[in-house]
Amino acid sequence: MTDLPKIEKQEQETFRDTIATIDKEGKRAWIYPTKPSGKYYNLRSWLSMVYLLVFFGLPFIKINEEPLFLINILERKFILFGMIFWPQDFFIFGLGMLIFIVFIALFTVIYGRVFCGWACPQTIFMEMLFRKIEYWIEGDANYQKALSHEPWHFKKIWKRSLKLILFFALSFLIANTFLAYLISLDNVFKLYTESLSENSGTFVSLLIFTSIFFFVYSWFREQVCLIVCPYGRMQGVLLDKNSILVAYDYVRGEPREKFKKNDTQTHGDCIDCHLCVKVCPTGIDIRNGTQLECVNCTACIDVCDHIMEGVHRPKGLIRFASEEGIKNKTKLTFTTRMKAYSAVLLVLIGVEVFLLSTRSDYDATILRAKGMLYQERPNNEISNLFTIKLVNKTRKNLPVIIKVENYDGRVEIVGNPLSVKKEDITQGAFFIYLKKIDIKKRKTPLIIGVYSDDKKIKTVKTNFLGPITI
DSSP states (O other), rough: OOHHHHHHHHHTTTTGGOOOBOOOOOOOHHHHOOOOOHHHHHHHHHHHHHHHHHHHHHGGGGEEEEESSETTTTEEEEEEETTEOOGGGGGHHHHHHHHHHHHHHHHHHHHHTTTHHOOHHHHHHHIIIIIHHHHHHHHHHHHHHHHHHSSSHHHHHHHHHHHHHHHHHHHHHHHHHHHHHHHHHHHHHHHHHOGGGGGHHHHHHHHHHHHHHHIIIIIITTIIIIIIIIIIHHHHHOOOSSSSSEEEEEHHHHHHHHHHTTTTOOOSSOOOOOOOOHHHHHOOGGGGGTTTTOOOOOHHHHHHHHHHHHHTTTTOOOOEEOOOHTTOOOOOOHHHHHHHHHHHHHHHHHHHHHHHHHEEEEEEEEEEEOOOOOOEEETTTEEEEEEEEEEOOOOOOEEOOEEESSSSSSSEESSOEEEEETTTEEEEEEEEEEEEEGSSEEEEEEEEEEEEEEEEEEEEEEEEEEEOOO
C-alpha cells in the first residue's frame, strides 16, 4: 500500500531540487526583486552607509605617513590600525585565522546567516549601490521586466547604456579602493601622476579588479551567493533548530488563503500574496523553510509586516526566530547555550586582541657563529663570536647597544656600530669576552640585553662556550 504522508512530504520538498535562478531548461532565470522598504531595510541602509564610508575612507587615513590599514602580500608588509606586522608575526595571523574559523562556526550556530545580509561586501555593494542605481534608472521590478522584453529602441538603449556606464564607473572606484588596501593609496595615485610604463603592474591589476567587479554586479549578481560562496552550504551543517534565522511562522500562517473582506478567518494568517517571494533578491519562497539561498536580508520581513498591517493581523508572520521557537510557539530568547557560545566568542576575540596589543615592535636573534670555538685572550679572558639578526618594525631608525646582563663581560662589535633602519632587517656580528674565573662549565648561560637610546628593547638568552675547568 502506498505511503501517502511520505509522498506528500516528498512533494513538499521538491523546491529543494532546483534553484530560483535556473529555469527548467537549465538557463539563467533573471531575478527582478521588488524594491524593498520598511524598518529593517532602513536600518540596513544606515549601517551600509557607515560601512561604505569606512571602506572608501580608510585608505586616506595615515599615521606617521603610513596607511592605517594595509595588506601588502607581495612585500609581506601588513598594517592593521597603525601597527606594522612582518612575516615574523605570522603566528599571530595563523592563530587569528583559526580564531576566525571557530568564530564563524559559533556565530552561525547562534545567529544564523545574519552576516550575509547585513555585513557581507557582496550584499552591501549589490543591494545598497548597484541595485539602487538600477531602480533609479529602470524603475521597480515590473518596469525592469517590461523593459527587458521590449525590442531595442532609443529609450531602452539609452537606459541600459547609462546603467552600464554607471556600473563600470562604480566598479572602477571599488577596484581603486580595493587596490589601495593592497599596495597603499600613494601607489595607486602614482598610476595617475606618473607614466604608465612605470606602473604597468598596477594598471593591469586595476583592469582585472574592475572587470571582475563589473562582471559580478552587472551579470553574475546573486549567483555569487548561490554558487561561489561556500558559506551558504556551510550553514546546512552549522545551523540547528535553535539557531536564529529569518523564518516563516508556519504554525500561525498555515493553511494559506487569499484575503477577503469580512473574512471570518478559518485559515492561517498568510494571505498567499507572494510578495515575500517577489521582494527576495535570490528569488526564494521563505515559506518553504530554511534554504541555502537565503541571505537573511530581512526584505521579506518588511513586506510581510506591511501586508499584515493592511489586513489588520499581528506582524511577525515572518521574523527572526528559531525553528524550535516557531514549533513550540515560544518567543525568541537568549538561551543559556547562546550565552555560553557568545562568551566563547568574546574570549576568542580577547585572545587575539591581547596578542596584537602585546606584540613586540622589535625582534632580535642571537646565535654563536657556526663552526667557531672559543678563543683564549690576554688578561685571562675567553671570547665567543656571535651573530645577531635585528628586526625593526617601527617607523624610526634604531641604534643598538648590546650588554651582558648576568656577568661582568664586555662586548666588541665587528665592523660598524649596530643599527637597523625603520621597517627593516639587519645582521651583524660581535665578540663577547668573559673572565676565565666566571666560566665553570662547558656551556655558560648568558643573558644579553639589547638596548636602544638607553632603553632595553629585547632580552635574549644564549650560551657561552668555554674550556672545562677542573
